[in-house]
Amino acid sequence: MAGAEEIEICEGGEESIEAEAKTERGDEKVLLQFLDSLDGYLTLMDSLNSKLREGWFDLASARHSMGTLRINTTLLDLKDHSASSTLQVTDQEVESLGSVHCFALSKWASKGGSGKGKDFSTVADSEMGSPRSPQLRHRGVSGEKPSDKGETTVLAADEEIKKERAKSLSVFGGLVSPKLRGAQLSFETALETLVEIANTRSSMLTAFERISKK
Amino acid sequence: MYGFEALTFNIHGGYLEAIVRGHRAGLLTTADYNNLCQCENLDDIKMHLSATKYGSYLQNEPSPLHTTTIVEKCTLKLVDDYKHMLCQATEPMSTFLEYIRYGHMIDNVVLIVTGTLHERDVQELIEKCHPLGMFDSIATLAVAQNMRELYRLVLVDTPLAPYFSECLTSEDLDDMNIEIMRNTLYKAYLEDFYKFCQKLGGATAEIMSDLLAFEADRRAVNITINSIGTELTREDRKKLYSNFGFLYPYGHEELAICEDIDQVRGVMEKYPPYQAIFSKMSYGESQMLDKAFYEEEVRRLCLAFEQQFHYAVFFAYMRLREQEIRNLMWISECVAQNQKSRIHDSVVYMF
Numbered sequence: 143m144a145g146a147e148e149i150e151i152c153e154g155g156e157e158s159i160e161a162e163a164k165t166e167r168g169d170e171k172v173l174l175q176f177l178d179s180l181d182g183y184l185t186l187m188d189s190l191n192s193k194l195r196e197g198w199f200d201l202a203s204a205r206h207s208m209g210t211l212r213i214n215t216t217l218l219d220l221k222d223h224s225a226s227s228t229l230q231v232t233d234q235e236v237e238s239l240g241s242v243h244c245f246a247l248s249k250w251a252s253k254g255g256s257g258k259g260k261d262f263s264t265v266a267d268s269e270m271g272s273p274r275s276p277q278l279r280h281r282g283v284s285g286e287k288p289s290d291k292g293e294t295t296v297l298a299a300d301e302e303i304k305k306e307r308a309k310s311l312s313v314f315g316g317l318v319s320p321k322l323r324g325a326q327l328s329f330e331t332a333l334e335t336l337v338e339i340a341n342t343r344s345s346m347l348t349a350f351e352r353i354s355k356k
Numbered sequence: 357m358y359g360f361e362a363l364t365f366n367i368h369g370g371y372l373e374a375i376v377r378g379h380r381a382g383l384l385t386t387a388d389y390n391n392l393c394q395c396e397n398l399d400d401i402k403m404h405l406s407a408t409k410y411g412s413y414l415q416n417e418p419s420p421l422h423t424t425t426i427v428e429k430c431t432l433k434l435v436d437d438y439k440h441m442l443c444q445a446t447e448p449m450s451t452f453l454e455y456i457r458y459g460h461m462i463d464n465v466v467l468i469v470t471g472t473l474h475e476r477d478v479q480e481l482i483e484k485c486h487p488l489g490m491f492d493s494i495a496t497l498a499v500a501q502n503m504r505e506l507y508r509l510v511l512v513d514t515p516l517a518p519y520f521s522e523c524l525t526s527e528d529l530d531d532m533n534i535e536i537m538r539n540t541l542y543k544a545y546l547e548d549f550y551k552f553c554q555k556l557g558g559a560t561a562e563i564m565s566d567l568l569a570f571e572a573d574r575r576a577v578n579i580t581i582n583s584i585g586t587e588l589t590r591e592d593r594k595k596l597y598s599n600f601g602f603l604y605p606y607g608h609e610e611l612a613i614c615e616d617i618d619q620v621r622g623v624m625e626k627y628p629p630y631q632a633i634f635s636k637m638s639y640g641e642s643q644m645l646d647k648a649f650y651e652e653e654v655r656r657l658c659l660a661f662e663q664q665f666h667y668a669v670f671f672a673y674m675r676l677r678e679q680e681i682r683n684l685m686w687i688s689e690c691v692a693q694n695q696k697s698r699i700h701d702s703v704v705y706m707f
């Protein structure tokens with residue numbers, strides 16, 4: 143009887159040691175996630191800074207090329223128009239972190255009558271099944287037609303995004319320098335980076351809160 | 357008769373030619389640009405410019421300076437020089453000098469019309485206009501809804517009236533129509549200026565033909581590159597090219613069908629004056645094209661001063677000043693954005 147009790151005590155002790163180890167591993171995991179988020183955050187901040195510098199420089203190049211009369215703030219459109227990009231905020235459940243605010247950017251949403259347009263930037267991604275995988279566009283020389291419906295939709299989405307970009311730039315005229323288009327792309331990438339920074343910061347703060355509680 | 361200008365030019369043009377050659381000596385040199393490129397901030401630039409002809413225009417500007425302020429004040433110097441020459445000029449030099457303004461007038465008209473389309477305040481737009489392109493009824497441009505009204509209400513009494521014959525439509529003004537109007541007006545203006553210089557004859561005709569032909573060709577290349585990937589059709593693109601120049605007519609036929617920068621290069625390399633320009637760029641690159649064209653233009657403009665007794669020196673001086681102001685704008689932007697390593701990407705040295 144005493145032996146059985148000793149075995150029970152030992153088993154109970156082993157279980158508690160195992161539980162402690164599991165908790166420790168969980169804490170380490172949260173700490174690692176926090177440090178990873180912090181590293182990602184710093185990298186993204188650096189990338190944002192670089193993209194913004196590139197964008198401002200390209201804008202100055204475009205002003206130099208096209209002239210100060212063609213690119214200045216007095217040409218910006220003051221008429222009512224809907225935003226070309228929108229941001230959605232949702233709450234997502236992440237393993238070991240719990241509920242985290244998640245930011246999603248919808249770029250170049252079409253301006254439909256209902257106000258809820260089709261998001262051309264995500265059509266291509268959903269068809270391909272992975273975010274922003276590059277697609278080579280082949281000009282119609284080989285005679286092969288894209289038989290895959292997904293590829294056709296991607297091309298159509300690409301064309302619509304191109305039109306929306308051109309429409310945004312049309313405030314500066316119908317024929318703008320490639321440098322101005324380059325500046326637009328730089329600022330577009332900077333906007334995406336900003337949203338990624340927001341997401342990274344959100345998971346970083348959530349991880350930090352969990353560590354602080356422990 | 358060509359070659360006999362020396363007998364009579366100085367009677368009416370001698371004083372102004374001396375004035376413009378004096379102004380030309382005041383253009384910034386490579387040493388000035390090297391000093392400016394080493395500035396740490398815009399106040400340093402102002403300090404360096406205080407020792408130049410721009411000093412009196414910038415001295416009262418308070419800190420912190422902005423790039424646009426430097427450009428505006430330097431432009432005032434250009435305008436003062438121009439107005440002094442214009443008020444002293446007699447015919448036909450005064451008409452020649454007036455032609456130099458018409459390009460700026462077209463830019464101002466397009467600025468006001470575009471800004472009005474975007475519901476901007478007219479006064480705000482007028483403040484942004486180039487001073488050389490101002491005319492009395494410019495504010496009335498805001499009233500017009502289409503090109504026909506634009507012409508009938510305002511432009512019929514301006515020097516731009518003859519250039520409107522090709523763009524009179526009742527279509528409402530939108531961004532693409534305005535762009536087509538801009539380029540059509542500029543095409544008509546260049547052709548008119550070219551014919552006027554041909555009528556003057558002599559050294560003026562010879563030198564101005566070369567300079568205006570280069571301008572027409574550069575515009576053709578820029579229109580082609582800027583319209584790649586846009587909704588502008590090939591036929592519409594071709595209509596915007598001027599009917600003179602080294603590329604006219606066969607080069608224009610080929611440029612009209614270009615779909616990318618490498619095809620444009622392929623067309624331009626067939627013409628010896630432009631082979632050197634495109635040889636400086638690598639394939640697929642268009643970033644350095646502007647600088648290459650500006651450098652070639654400056655080379656031709658400087659050559660205009662090698663000959664006497666013609667009006668092209670006035671055109672050359674105005675263009676060289678505009679290039680200098682572009683240089684100052686570029687240097688100021690690079691200093692303000694802490695991108696001094698990129699200054700030499702676009703500065704064009706003259707002497």
